[in-house]
Amino acid sequence: MAKKVVATLKTATGKDWAKVIKAVKSPKTGAYSFKEEMVPVDKVQEFLKK
Numbered sequence: 001m002a003k004k005v006v007a008t009l010k011t012a013t014g015k016d017w018a019k020v021i022k023a024v025k026s027p028k029t030g031a032y033s034f035k036e037e038m039v040p041v042d043k044v045q046e047f048l049k050k
Contacts, residue, residue: 016040016041017038017039017040017041018038018039018040018041018044019036019037019038020036020037020038020039020044020047020048021034021035021036022034022035022036022037022047022048
């Protein structure tokens, strides 16, 4: 499965995407968890503002 994803990201259209990892604090426990998502490069700042 991982090989297929890597091969897909190496295409010309795959370079337009970025893997973004954001730390999110839980309001209940105060612990941090991480949210990972593949977003288009031009939408990275919008994703981080959410």
